[in-house]
Amino acid sequence: MIKKPNMIFIFSDQQRWDTVGSYGQELKITPNLDRLAEKGVCFKNIFTCQPVCGPARSCIQTGKYATQTGCYRNSIALPQNEKTIANWFSEAGYEVGYIGKWHLASTTGKSYECIEEEHDYRKSAIPFNRRGGYKDYWLASDVLEFTSNSFQGHLFNNNMEKVEFSSYRIDAITDFVIDYLKTRDGKKPFFLYTSYVEPHQQNNENRVVGPEGSKKKYGNYAVPEDLKDTEGDWQKNYPDYLGCCARLDYSIRRILNELEKLGLSNNTIIFYNSDHGCHFKTRNKDIINGYDDYKRSCHESSIRVPLIAYGPGFNSGIVVNGLVSSIDIPPTLLQCAGIKKPNYMQGFPLQGLLNGNVKNWREEVFIQISESQVGRAIRTKKWKYSVRAPEKDGRLYASSDIYIDDFLYDLENDPYEKNNLVDNIDFKDVKNWLRNKLKERMVKANEKEPEIKDKHV
Numbered sequence: 001m002i003k004k005p006n007m008i009f010i011f012s013d014q015q016r017w018d019t020v021g022s023y024g025q026e027l028k029i030t031p032n033l034d035r036l037a038e039k040g041v042c043f044k045n046i047f048t049c050q051p052v053c054g055p056a057r058s059c060i061q062t063g064k065y066a067t068q069t070g071c072y073r074n075s076i077a078l079p080q081n082e083k084t085i086a087n088w089f090s091e092a093g094y095e096v097g098y099i100g101k102w103h104l105a106s107t108t109g110k111s112y113e114c115i116e117e118e119h120d121y122r123k124s125a126i127p128f129n130r131r132g133g134y135k136d137y138w139l140a141s142d143v144l145e146f147t148s149n150s151f152q153g154h155l156f157n158n159n160m161e162k163v164e165f166s167s168y169r170i171d172a173i174t175d176f177v178i179d180y181l182k183t184r185d186g187k188k189p190f191f192l193y194t195s196y197v198e199p200h201q202q203n204n205e206n207r208v209v210g211p212e213g214s215k216k217k218y219g220n221y222a223v224p225e226d227l228k229d230t231e232g233d234w235q236k237n238y239p240d241y242l243g244c245c246a247r248l249d250y251s252i253r254r255i256l257n258e259l260e261k262l263g264l265s266n267n268t269i270i271f272y273n274s275d276h277g278c279h280f281k282t283r284n285k286d287i288i289n290g291y292d293d294y295k296r297s298c299h300e301s302s303i304r305v306p307l308i309a310y311g312p313g314f315n316s317g318i319v320v321n322g323l324v325s326s327i328d329i330p331p332t333l334l335q336c337a338g339i340k341k342p343n344y345m346q347g348f349p350l351q352g353l354l355n356g357n358v359k360n361w362r363e364e365v366f367i368q369i370s371e372s373q374v375g376r377a378i379r380t381k382k383w384k385y386s387v388r389a390p391e392k393d394g395r396l397y398a399s400s401d402i403y404i405d406d407f408l409y410d411l412e413n414d415p416y417e418k419n420n421l422v423d424n425i426d427f428k429d430v431k432n433w434l435r436n437k438l439k440e441r442m443v444k445a446n447e448k449e450p451e452i453k454d455k456h457v
Helices: 029-040 054-060 083-091 167-183 236-263 325-337 350-356 425-444
Strands: 005-015 041-047 095-101 137-141 153-158 164-165 190-199 269-273 308-310 316-326 363-368 375-380 383-388 402-410 451-453
Touching: 005 236, 029 041, 029 236, 029 325, 029 425, 054 083, 054 167, 054 325, 083 095, 083 190, 083 316, 083 325, 095 167, 137 167, 137 269, 164 167, 167 190, 167 236, 190 236, 236 269, 269 325, 316 325, 316 350, 316 363, 325 350, 363 425, 375 425, 383 425, 402 425, 425 451
Parallel strands: 005 190, 005 269, 041 316, 095 137, 095 190, 402 451
Antiparallel strands: 041 308, 137 153, 153 164, 269 308, 363 375, 375 383, 383 402
8 A cells, every 4th residue: 555645835925936046046045945946846837826815825725716715805714615625635534734824714804795794813713613624733823924923923723722932933833843743653644734924024014024134144136127127115125035035945944854853754745835926016006005015916026936846756856847826736735645636626736747647738827816906817938918807996896897908918028027018009919819818717717708808998
């Protein structure tokens, strides 16, 4: 009988792909991740299907798009009747555990969609029925940056008791992961989902808080091309942002060392991913607050993230260049455990890209955008095309019957998205082709086929 592998899914928050050496970062930020990428599998073109924290998490937990679960924006709880990856792993004989930020338990704020009545666990313990099936081990807060700052705070355990910490938050979460690993007795395989806050900004301070000394240590960075000649707040935050990423990378080393010490390294698969990227308030403009956001746009800085896998089945030392979506992660995780992809899951196991068994892999990825807009986007190898609903608040509405053009980028000739071609008559045929592709993807995601109009109609 083949022994099922253990799995640790490590999830950062708001981490751009280009903070990782394997994706082009010049500074020595991620030597441990880079080694995993060299020995394992590096997915070079991986994109979130929803560049907002809660919705992105709902997609990975269920394998459905955010509009399908109803979690189209932050502060909408994952419905209790949704079957999650934790439920699937439990049925397959796994112990399932969760450590860190959950962000899927509370429903707050006004909405014109059909959502549950308000209940708020952002600063309190999450009851058992709101934990998405992670029944065996639980140490989490719904919005961890609300129950902690970067150097102290608390989470809640299985019994809804506070568990306090007083060290740098990344280190504390990693300590909790190591404590968990030490309790494994080997009788059952385990699936552990570990969710960090960093490099997301600390909300109440409105800044990224790196480890002590980050500003000096990482101040000599190459400015990402998309940020050059922009305002935003990257000048004050980017060194700390890199400092957070470096500390996350050090945590990978600590976890790997512990697995080795415990004799678990040969049968444990490590995944590293992030919910979305960060454009440092340089892209989507809020009518009231101006440029006051970090993600929630169609741009590469918002949607492109790292994905590295290492362990049994992912020891080939290859780079995958095909277009991958975070919606592909749930069926990939399930296949690692020998669980067949459920028909309702929208993505496809990435293992097929490694062994060549997948024919006609998709040529585009589909993105839903909320809060800053009611938006949709499609990204091919060469093109980026996005639309938004006119006069609809992305916090109040999940979708629309009518959209208008927003952006069109030629990524081969304009990889940093400086030149919007959406009104350029020379690209009318390209735009119409992408419109039809986008409509097809919306229908596949169980959305109604919309009408899409020119921007200035």
